[in-house]
Amino acid sequence: MRSGLLAEFDRPEVLVEAIRALRREGIAGLDAHLPYPLHEVLDALELPPSRVPCYALAGGIAGACYAYLLQWWTNGFDYALNVGGRPLGSVPAFIPPTFEGAVLLAAFGAVLSFLGLSKLPRLWNPVAEVPGFHRATSDRFFLAVDADAPGFDRTRAESILLARGALAITAFGLPEVPP
């Protein structure tokens, strides 16, 4: 989102109403900026389900396979170690590191995909230039309307947001409108 409108709200319920109103009018490309996760807002935005679990699962499977095969190959073939005549492929003994490998790579899968899918780390975000946006981590709820999304109409979006109780509407990355 390089340009668009940013509307400020002081209560999440009002923000939810504004999101619904914009969506009814066919304006897409909405995103909220919230100080804490609000399920009613996230539901209203109708975001696609998070794909983090897929990456975590892939990481977990990869970690388990890696850890098991590493032990099986190193202790069974590359440096076959006969301890007390026990089988070289000691399945039960290989389970604890296999489990740890699964957990470790699943955690990395979850965290890295969370960062990647959320486009983090990010050095600069145009919305951060909007005056008063620092309250997005404190007590204000912001709604960003993407100018590049289909159905964007600046005047219509502004009037809907105002009618729905936005405290302030600021354009970011858009040309100034003469008064």
Added chain:
Amino acid sequence: MREPPLSDSYRYGPAYAKAFEDGTPVLAAPGSDAHLTERLLSPLWRGGAFWKIALVLTGGGALFFFATLLYTALTGIGVWGNNIPVGWAFAITNFVWWIGIGHAGTFISAVLLLLEQNWRNSINRLAEAMTLFAIINAAVFPVIHLGRPWFAYWIFPYPSTMGVWPNFRSALPWDAAAISTYFTVSLLFWYVGLLPDLAAARDHAPTPAKRRLYGIFALGWRGSGRAWKNWQMAYLLLGGLATPLVLSVHSVVSLDFAITQLPGWHSTIFPPYFVAGAIYSGFAMVLTLMLPMRRLYRLEDVITTRHLDAMAKLILVTGTVVYYTYAVELFVAWYTGNVFESQLFLWIRLAGPYAWSVWLTFALNFIVPNLMWFRAFRQRPVLLWIASVLVNVAMWFERFFLIITSQAQDFLPSSWDMYKPTYVDGAIFLGTFFLFLFLFFLFLRFVPFIPIAETKELKHTLEAERARLGER
């Protein structure tokens, strides 16, 4: 007065409503979200002489700790009291004790997250930080105890020119895998939870330098809806992944003992026994750290007596499990008729040269948790603090007698010997506290130690719930 629709009353049953209305609230902080944010961030901007003195003192102590480790590494572990047969002494006792303490942090942040216990929201960051610092302290001991700590990396499977690999049928590589995974996952969990609060610190920093510093660690978090959705999922998954770690890490540690042949160690009860003891001592350590901090920062309305009450009850539960295990161990030692087991449990431990540590543990671990039946103990910070310290003392001595007695007097009386720690053993143990406190003070000084976003989320949930109940 209208009846809620069926789905609603199913989702929020009477027990749910009761949990919100009964007794002390889980959050009593007055004021707006902005006020709460500012208040919880304010410790970051307040320096002062107290912090300088505290950090210099504990930092100096941490340097002293490194000096004792260096002395050990340069001279060899002959400066410790270890001997043959007692090869695992103070070092492993301290290792098991510290790593056990970490478990409560993971329990609070992961298990209670999955169980939707919302009281965890205000204390999870502190508990997780305690976990990280406890693991750092614990990890020192297996390494320094090697005697040649500079070869510690041999435990990891890397393609070496020597052409050898670690033996994965031994519990030692399991331990290394378990602890390094535990530390990494705990760190990821802690950091992911911290991101929104680092962004809040960035947005409210009084100086540009601080804004930049917190900005770097906040990774450009702007609280976007998409990001929150992924964050929630990642946080939940990390909770789900850390939950089996609560059970597995100390189980693996216990396998270091259980797969040996020594009487008193070679027992299948060890994994659950160690896990219960770990959570038990960890909750005590959370209280030991949290109660003074709560008083110092005047956070009685964020960490309410309800938190204290809940944690005291968990001490009672886990302490009872630990005591039950003591009873089962003694019973089984007698019931199996194995001469070495019964000799160790019924004679050497209860009446041998280290019997004082056994009876001290038995007494403290029986009396202290059972005081938690009484509300007067659960809800009085000073009494609870004393109890928490006593629990940690008892749990240290539990590991001490467990480790020492089995080795000192095992099978053949001709190979028996006594163990006595030296001043270096004591100095290293003391040093871990300095390092721990140093890291903890750094954490309190520079990191938002009460989760701000999660506390506000809790506040919102409570307000919405109150409104819903009032409407009914």
